[in-house]
Amino acid sequence: MMPPDQESASSITGNPANIGTKTNRAHESVALQIDQPTSNVINPCVDDQIPHHHQQANAVRASILRQSLRPVTLKFEDVSYSIGLKSTGGACLSSSHAKPIRSVLNGVSGIVRPGELLAMLGPSGSGKTTLLTALAGRLPGKISGSITYNGQPFSSAMKRKAGFVSQDDILYPHLTVLETLTYAAFLRLPKNLTKKEKIEQAELIIMELGLIRCRNSMVGGPLVRGISGGERKRVSIGQEMLVNPSLLLLDEPTSGLDSTTAQRIVATLRWVARGGRTVVTTIHQPSSRLYRMFDKVLVLSEGYPIYCGGANLVMDYFASIGYVPGFNLVNPADFLLDLANGVTTDTRQDDQTEFQVKPDTLDDKNSTRQYLVSCYKKHLCPALKDEIQQCLPARSQGLLASRNGSENQWTTSWWLQFKVLLSRGVKERRHESYSGLRIFQVMSVSILSGLLWWHSGTVHIQDQVGLLFFFSIFWGFFPLFNAIFAFPQERPMLIKERSSGMYRLSSYYFARMIGDLPMELVLPTIFITTTYWMGGLKPSIISFILTLLIILLNVLVSQGLGLALGAILMDVKQATALSSVTMLVFLLASGYYIQHIPGFISWIKFVSFSHYTYKLLIGVQYSKNEVYECRIGVHCKVFDDPAIEFLGIDCLAKDVVALILMLVGYRLLAYVALRFGQPH
Ligand SMILES: Nc1ncnc2c1ncn2[C@@H]1O[C@H](COP(=O)(O)OP(=O)(O)OP(=O)(O)O)[C@@H](O)[C@H]1O
Numbered sequence: 086m087m088p089p090d091q092e093s094a095s096s097i098t099g100n101p102a103n104i105g106t107k108t109n110r111a112h113e114s115v116a117l118q119i120d121q122p123t124s125n126v127i128n129p130c131v132d133d134q135i136p137h138h139h140q141q142a143n144a145v146r147a148s149i150l151r152q153s154l155r156p157v158t159l160k161f162e163d164v165s166y167s168i169g170l171k172s173t174g175g176a177c178l179s180s181s182h183a184k185p186i187r188s189v190l191n192g193v194s195g196i197v198r199p200g201e202l203l204a205m206l207g208p209s210g211s212g213k214t215t216l217l218t219a220l221a222g223r224l225p226g227k228i229s230g231s232i233t234y235n236g237q238p239f240s241s242a243m244k245r246k247a248g249f250v251s252q253d254d255i256l257y258p259h260l261t262v263l264e265t266l267t268y269a270a271f272l273r274l275p276k277n278l279t280k281k282e283k284i285e286q287a288e289l290i291i292m293e294l295g296l297i298r299c300r301n302s303m304v305g306g307p308l309v310r311g312i313s314g315g316e317r318k319r320v321s322i323g324q325e326m327l328v329n330p331s332l333l334l335l336d337e338p339t340s341g342l343d344s345t346t347a348q349r350i351v352a353t354l355r356w357v358a359r360g361g362r363t364v365v366t367t368i369h370q371p372s373s374r375l376y377r378m379f380d381k382v383l384v385l386s387e388g389y390p391i392y393c394g395g396a397n398l399v400m401d402y403f404a405s406i407g408y409v410p411g412f413n414l415v416n417p418a419d420f421l422l423d424l425a426n427g428v429t430t431d432t433r434q435d436d437q438t439e440f441q442v443k444p445d446t447l448d449d450k451n452s453t454r455q456y457l458v459s460c461y462k463k464h465l466c467p468a469l470k471d472e473i474q475q476c477l478p479a480r481s482q483g484l485l486a487s488r489n490g491s492e493n494q495w496t497t498s499w500w501l502q503f504k505v506l507l508s509r510g511v512k513e514r515r516h517e518s519y520s521g522l523r524i525f526q527v528m529s530v531s532i533l534s535g536l537l538w539w540h541s542g543t544v545h546i547q548d549q550v551g552l553l554f555f556f557s558i559f560w561g562f563f564p565l566f567n568a569i570f571a572f573p574q575e576r577p578m579l580i581k582e583r584s585s586g587m588y589r590l591s592s593y594y595f596a597r598m599i600g601d602l603p604m605e606l607v608l609p610t611i612f613i614t615t616t617y618w619m620g621g622l623k624p625s626i627i628s629f630i631l632t633l634l635i636i637l638l639n640v641l642v643s644q645g646l647g648l649a650l651g652a653i654l655m656d657v658k659q660a661t662a663l664s665s666v667t668m669l670v671f672l673l674a675s676g677y678y679i680q681h682i683p684g685f686i687s688w689i690k691f692v693s694f695s696h697y698t699y700k701l702l703i704g705v706q707y708s709k710n711e712v713y714e715c716r717i718g719v720h721c722k723v724f725d726d727p728a729i730e731f732l733g734i735d736c737l738a739k740d741v742v743a744l745i746l747m748l749v750g751y752r753l754l755a756y757v758a759l760r761f762g763q764p765h
Contacts, residue, residue, distance in 0.1 A: 209383035248325030258306030506596035535619025568647025645751030
């Protein structure tokens, strides 16, 4: 069966008259408006209408739409995908010990043109999300078959023209709706727009998606109460709509929403499609109202397609192969889902004229599914493949040919990305970084240690040395444990944003590192200032400043190690466990507790930053010939004390160099781990 809209080469223009169904025509004027530079772009599907004073913002939007829309014809042919299963051992393994695999998608084909909205239907686990992820170029592993965008494979240029809304909304919990969309606008909209225009664009999206009431509310997350699920979903969609994507892919955008909100979202998607975009969405159980808004549907049953074509032709097709819905089954989507589950409806009516579902056995269901798959292969697949094989429409080819190198460039400059990411990061983490609890924690330890070491003096040299060692260890642990969370916590955002080509990894990386610095450096400064003078260390401003600088260097090195461990493992639990072991080893090997470390393991102290810091602190505090009263009337050299002698304080410059090398090395390691460890 041929879809009704094969002729829609001209639908690339965004003219919905070519799409096919009667209902589409109602949107014709809207689509045409989008192409008009001065028109008021009003989404007819939402309640919030755009006030007069936003005409200027509309003009900006229209200009963005004109500039960046590249119609995309999405074709996928015979797409199959399998996943390797973890072997359970024993009986299930074949004699060849081959890793068991499970087929998730089998020979799925389809074509979606600009201006069309394709819905993928199917029971839970039928492969909808997997197919959508494959279409978004984000599925790891080998996919057989072909997926092309205007006849070309997925590219980085395509990545920036495609919007992907995942099932789980990946948003920063502490940003407001307006901040979320504004930062996205800063990062994703072209550099020729001014800051003001980008903000206006974000405001317009807020209006278009009916988010005005919650524009200044925090988004929220698992631990922070924020906006509702439907609002979160609209924010996620808004982030993608901002850039006017040529291809918009959405995974269950209506799940968990009430029917009115769901309808509003699908209406918005349809409106987005009518502007010349290609829209593909998975949907779980659409109402008949929603179903009527789809142009095409693809129905999957256990990874096999059983229908792909016009949404309005689905009933005719299934009737032609012997399946008609029950008497009062008015929602085509329910009928399709029943069929995809292998459940057939009995059209007979009983006395109460109620429709019944046959109590099918497992075998019945399997044979129904097999029959439906074979009908698809026989009746739909050949025509669909013919359609896919057809040449690209002329206008699309023109667009591809007119592409120039600039499309591969980033939308915004490195510096702008860095500034935006820095500002966003500081806003997002201000609650955490400047939390009263953290300040209390550091201040209380500082005052307590100041009191415990109160004016220790060189008389109690062991105590004083102990205080310096405590400095080096405390300011190793503290920043290390703060830093290990950085990348694992932001992993989902990083993957999502990098997959859509929002920014360079280096700008994110520097912004993330520098954003944490003020707090990371302010707290040790307060701590050292308090404890240094309370603890009765050398009353010299120079020694104090040097001590402070050494501690700050130590903080930066331990932060670098934390970032590297977090980036390599990308798992908070694993990184925490490894950091505990590392710090314990550093603590023991630094030379304060044990001076007679066996030779074969003594090298550990050379990789311990706490060891170098401790040495430097001692070197600053005491001079080579300094003596103290070791027994009554007896003066001993400080450097002859076994704990200090062991350190071998000769050339402090070497220790500074070692710390600087670690400072750079750990950070480099973190960057390399991020670059090569995460999907691009
Ligand atoms: N990485 C994976 N590991 C194990 N199984 C997987 C993986 N990815 C997909 N699957 C399996 O493949 C099948 C299809 O998954 P998919 O998420 O695409 O289904 P779906 O139709 O989107 O389901 P739902 O509607 O519940 O989201 C499921 O049975 C799922 O368990």
